[in-house]
Amino acid sequence: MHIELAVVLAALLFSIGVYGVLARRNAVLVLMSIELMLNAVNINLVAFDVWLRDTLHSGQTFALFVVALAAAEVGVGLAIVVQVYRLRATVAVDDLDELTEPANE
Amino acid sequence: MSEIGWLVLALPLGAALAGFLLPQRARRLAAILSVGALAVSTVLSMGLAVRVVGEQERGLDSAVTIAKFGELQVRAGIHLDGLSVVVAVAVCVVALLVQVYSVAYLRDDDSYPRYAAEVSLFTSAMLIVVLAADLIMLVVGWEIMGVCSYLLIGHYRDVPEARPAAVKAFVVTRVGDIGFLLGVLVIGIGAGSFDIMMVTANVGGLPAETVVIACLLLLAGVAGKSAQFPLHTWLPDAMVGPTPISALIHAATMVAAGIYVVARLFPLFGVDALPLTVLGVIAAITMLLGALAALAQDDIKRVLAWSTVSQIAYMSGGLAVGVPAAAVFHLLTHAAFKALLFLAAGCVLYATGRALMSQMGGLRDAMPLTFVAMTCGLAALIGLPPLSGFLSKEAVLGAAYETARGSGEGTAWVGWLVLVAGLLTVGLTAAYATRLWLRTFFGTAREKTALKPVPRLMLGSLVVLAVPTLALGPIGLRSQWLPNWLGAPDVALRPEAVTTVLSMVLSAAAIAAVAAVWRRAPDRDPVPSRAILARAFYLDEIQDFLVVRPYRWLATEVRDYDLYVVDGAVEGYGNAAGTASNLLSRLQTGNVQTYATVVLGTAAVLAIVAVLL
Amino acid sequence: MTAQDVVFALLGVIAVGSALLVVTTSNVVRAALWLVVTFGSVAGCFLVLTAELVAWVQVLIYIGAIIVLLLFGVMLTRAPIGPTDELNSGHRLVAALVASATAATLTVLSLQAFHGVFVRLDQPGTAAVIGSALFRTWVLPFEVISVLLLSALVGAITLTRPEVGTAGSR
Numbered sequence: 001m002h003i004e005l006a007v008v009l010a011a012l013l014f015s016i017g018v019y020g021v022l023a024r025r026n027a028v029l030v031l032m033s034i035e036l037m038l039n040a041v042n043i044n045l046v047a048f049d050v051w052l053r054d055t056l057h058s059g060q061t062f063a064l065f066v067v068a069l070a071a072a073e074v075g076v077g078l079a080i081v082v083q084v085y086r087l088r089a090t091v092a093v094d095d096l097d098e099l100t101e102p103a104n105e
Numbered sequence: 106m107s108e109i110g111w112l113v114l115a116l117p118l119g120a121a122l123a124g125f126l127l128p129q130r131a132r133r134l135a136a137i138l139s140v141g142a143l144a145v146s147t148v149l150s151m152g153l154a155v156r157v158v159g160e161q162e163r164g165l166d167s168a169v170t171i172a173k174f175g176e177l178q179v180r181a182g183i184h185l186d187g188l189s190v191v192v193a194v195a196v197c198v199v200a201l202l203v204q205v206y207s208v209a210y211l212r213d214d215d216s217y218p219r220y221a222a223e224v225s226l227f228t229s230a231m232l233i234v235v236l237a238a239d240l241i242m243l244v245v246g247w248e249i250m251g252v253c254s255y256l257l258i259g260h261y262r263d264v265p266e267a268r269p270a271a272v273k274a275f276v277v278t279r280v281g282d283i284g285f286l287l288g289v290l291v292i293g294i295g296a297g298s299f300d301i302m303m304v305t306a307n308v309g310g311l312p313a314e315t316v317v318i319a320c321l322l323l324l325a326g327v328a329g330k331s332a333q334f335p336l337h338t339w340l341p342d343a344m345v346g347p348t349p350i351s352a353l354i355h356a357a358t359m360v361a362a363g364i365y366v367v368a369r370l371f372p373l374f375g376v377d378a379l380p381l382t383v384l385g386v387i388a389a390i391t392m393l394l395g396a397l398a399a400l401a402q403d404d405i406k407r408v409l410a411w412s413t414v415s416q417i418a419y420m421s422g423g424l425a426v427g428v429p430a431a432a433v434f435h436l437l438t439h440a441a442f443k444a445l446l447f448l449a450a451g452c453v454l455y456a457t458g459r460a461l462m463s464q465m466g467g468l469r470d471a472m473p474l475t476f477v478a479m480t481c482g483l484a485a486l487i488g489l490p491p492l493s494g495f496l497s498k499e500a501v502l503g504a505a506y507e508t509a510r511g512s513g514e515g516t517a518w519v520g521w522l523v524l525v526a527g528l529l530t531v532g533l534t535a536a537y538a539t540r541l542w543l544r545t546f547f548g549t550a551r552e553k554t555a556l557k558p559v560p561r562l563m564l565g566s567l568v569v570l571a572v573p574t575l576a577l578g579p580i581g582l583r584s585q586w587l588p589n590w591l592g593a594p595d596v597a598l599r600p601e602a603v604t605t606v607l608s609m610v611l612s613a614a615a616i617a618a619v620a621a622v623w624r625r626a627p628d629r630d631p632v633p634s635r636a637i638l639a640r641a642f643y644l645d646e647i648q649d650f651l652v653v654r655p656y657r658w659l660a661t662e663v664r665d666y667d668l669y670v671v672d673g674a675v676e677g678y679g680n681a682a683g684t685a686s687n688l689l690s691r692l693q694t695g696n697v698q699t700y701a702t703v704v705l706g707t708a709a710v711l712a713i714v715a716v717l718l
Numbered sequence: 719m720t721a722q723d724v725v726f727a728l729l730g731v732i733a734v735g736s737a738l739l740v741v742t743t744s745n746v747v748r749a750a751l752w753l754v755v756t757f758g759s760v761a762g763c764f765l766v767l768t769a770e771l772v773a774w775v776q777v778l779i780y781i782g783a784i785i786v787l788l789l790f791g792v793m794l795t796r797a798p799i800g801p802t803d804e805l806n807s808g809h810r811l812v813a814a815l816v817a818s819a820t821a822a823t824l825t826v827l828s829l830q831a832f833h834g835v836f837v838r839l840d841q842p843g844t845a846a847v848i849g850s851a852l853f854r855t856w857v858l859p860f861e862v863i864s865v866l867l868l869s870a871l872v873g874a875i876t877l878t879r880p881e882v883g884t885a886g887s888r
Contacts (some may be wrong), residue, residue, distance in 0.1 A: 001720060001722040001723050001726060001766070001767075001836070001837045001839055002723060002833045002834075002835070002836060002837070003832050003836070003837050004728050004828060004829055004832050004833065005723060005727055005730060006726070006729065006763070006836070007828040007832055008730075008825055008828055008829065009730040009733065009734065009763070010733050011820075011821060011824035011825050011826070011828055012736055012737075012821060013733060013756075013760075014732065014821075014824065015817045015820045015824070016176070016737040016738055016740075016816070016817065016872070017737070017741075017742055017818075018813075018816060018817045018820050018875060019739035019741055019813050019814060019817035020740065021701060022698050022701055022702050022804055022809055022812070022813030022816060022817070023698075023741065023807060023809055023810045023814070024741065024805060024807065025168070025804060025805055025806060025808065026746060026797060026805055027795075028746065028788060028791045028792055028795065028797060029741075029746065029749055029805065030755050031788065031791070032740060032749060032750065032788060033740070033741060035753065036737050036740065036741075036753075036756065037782070039756060039757065039780075040759050042764075042772070042776070043736075043764075045774055046767050046769045046843075047767055047837070049769070049836055049843075050768060050769065050839060050841075050843070051835065055781055055850055056851060056855050056856075057283065057843065057847065057851040058805065058856075060769050060771065060772050060843050060848055060851075061848065061851060061852055061855075061856050061859075063769070063772045063860065064771070064772060064775055064848075064852070065773075066879065067776065067779050068773055068779070068863050068866075068867060069781065069795065069863070069866070070780070071779055071780075071783055071784055071787075071867070072725065072870035072877040073788050073864055073870075074784050074788065075795055075870050075871065075873050075874045075875050076870050076871035078787055078788070078791040078874075078884070079792075079873070079874035079875075079878045080791070080877060081795060082791065082794050082795060082878055083789055083817065083840050083849040083877050083878055085795040086880075087751060088790035090720045090797045090806070091781070091797070093697055093698055093807065094696060094698075094807050094808075095788070096695075096696075096697070097694060097695030097696050098695060099693070099695040100694055100695030100696075100778070101447060102692055105884050265786060376794045564748055586735040656845050698809050698813075699809065702809055702812055702816060704816075705820070706812070706819075707822050709816055709823060710819075713819065713823055714824050716823060716826075716827060
């Protein structure tokens, strides 16, 4: 199989994930886009592992670890989102701008 | 003997410096200090005069080097010869009388100690000019005189015209002083020395152009300090100062300093005909200008001020026709009678409290001593024989006549110019002097208010000054001692027949004409005043238009440039920094996605750049 | 063009298509469901690449746990159920620009770098193979991951406790 297919697929998924992170207002949707990016990484890892026939199977193992980490991250991330929703009654990323530096004029 | 010379200088200077430290209440101490120092100086200078004439050598020097510029030395020294001691005595005597007079005149003035100190400083500065052996020292004295003149003209703090008049005097003379300083530097560098005796002795070894340029530049200073056309505009306005100051500075001393310097450096002026020609033209114009303006003034002091302008032009005329002895003779007599006139006018001002002739009249009976003194002074001014003014004026006119005929020293046509102008001025002088006399002292009193009694101190000074006014003439001519003193023993200061007759006729005619017109209408001005004469041909306004306004405009432009461009640039940096920081702070929106966009966008750009390169 | 190529390409198209729908749809719940399709196709890709364990772990964890978590999140934050307009921020154009730049760069780079590289898919990554690698060579990271998961669990609970001193309150 041509490996370009896997790599190009990963690149496209990653870019779509980038768009989602930057363009979506709802925090949960941002988390979904992050998952897309992680999936792209997994595809790359697995494809290269298979191509290079790694004796340690490090690519596939790393892919498993990434899945576990993704799960942990979504858990904590959603906990934060829920807490923010409890305090601010909104999860629109646009509305969370406490760190803004107003121009003093 | 040179130590005595230094003492003559140093005593008024010390009195001035001590006087500035005195508190305002110490009037007595200030008076004693200033009068005392000057009295000692006067006695010492008289003693010096006797001794100098008795010595066989003319010049006595004592000098100490105070600065060196390569090979050029600046020395502080005094030079005593006939010319310097004679003028020094005149300066000391007039200054002493003015100081005594001021004690009474400024009796009600609170800042008298400061005034006395300033007068002492001024006197010492004039003595520095007179006795200096080194040109730079002369310039120092010259400049100090300018400063003192400014301080003293502006003495009356509550008179609004005082400050502008003082500033005007300072600025106009400053214009001349720049030329003067440049002239001194040119001649000093050209001759390799600033020593006056050395410069005048070695004048043959200098290139003619250097000497001519230096002389022309020096004439600028002379025109400024001695109030000659076109730098004469400050003198009439300076009358706003106290009258004793007008007597001292503007009659006897400062205005004569320019004449003295030309007389001192006369060998330089003899190298080429140009400087003296210029001086002659200036003298002729100023003579007539001053006399015509004096004819139309209403203020007594302004009449006397314009008269001074005209009389100094006589002295310049004497110098221009190549006879400095005649000019110095007139300087001495003018110092006496003009100081007398001003002090007498001061008595009139003191007594009546006003200065305009249209508000006076009939003072002859109320102020007899002042009347007599003023009569003597005016007679000397007109030049009636045998008073001093007659002889000195005839000396100048005689010299001009000789030169015009070609048998004298200078250029013939300059001699004609000075002669004609001089004769016309004699007539005009007689006219305005008679007008002043009649309007002030005769006729019915136009204002009927009571007169303040004049203090004896002031009247006493008048009497003392009347003596040289009356006596200097005949005494001055006996056995030629004055020309001998002045180092020109072959100059005859006797009156020339032709000029004497002409001037006598002109004076008599003028006096008769004015008296006749006045007799017909005693309360009206015998000379109908025309504005053009009263405003001295609007020269003041012309100067303002040509010089003062463009200068003011330029100063405003420079100030605006500094304010808006220079300061604007500096402040602009601050403003620009603030604006830039404001713009940059817009990046801090607080929105996570903005930050992430910027980061990822930059990473993408960097990746592309890395790939492409 | 082998059969694996074709299948992989098809699965890839489905994955990319559904990913696009995830980031552009205006319905939050539908986004989650399209994400399910994406995960599923990616699992299929793994299968084509003979990485069996990873594929089934993908299905189990991602679709089974993470999507459920995300849906819980949607519910707990009262996200609007149904199409709504407010899901896209003002950064859309810039984001699209950045994303397309990223896509272009990566794609071009990869095509240039890996042109003509052929993968031989003859050794399957079965559970036995991967598991032995996991519990021999990678056992330490494995244990650390489990500690990490524990800490994530504790952290999530701590964050969302409703009473005193929760992290995130000011």
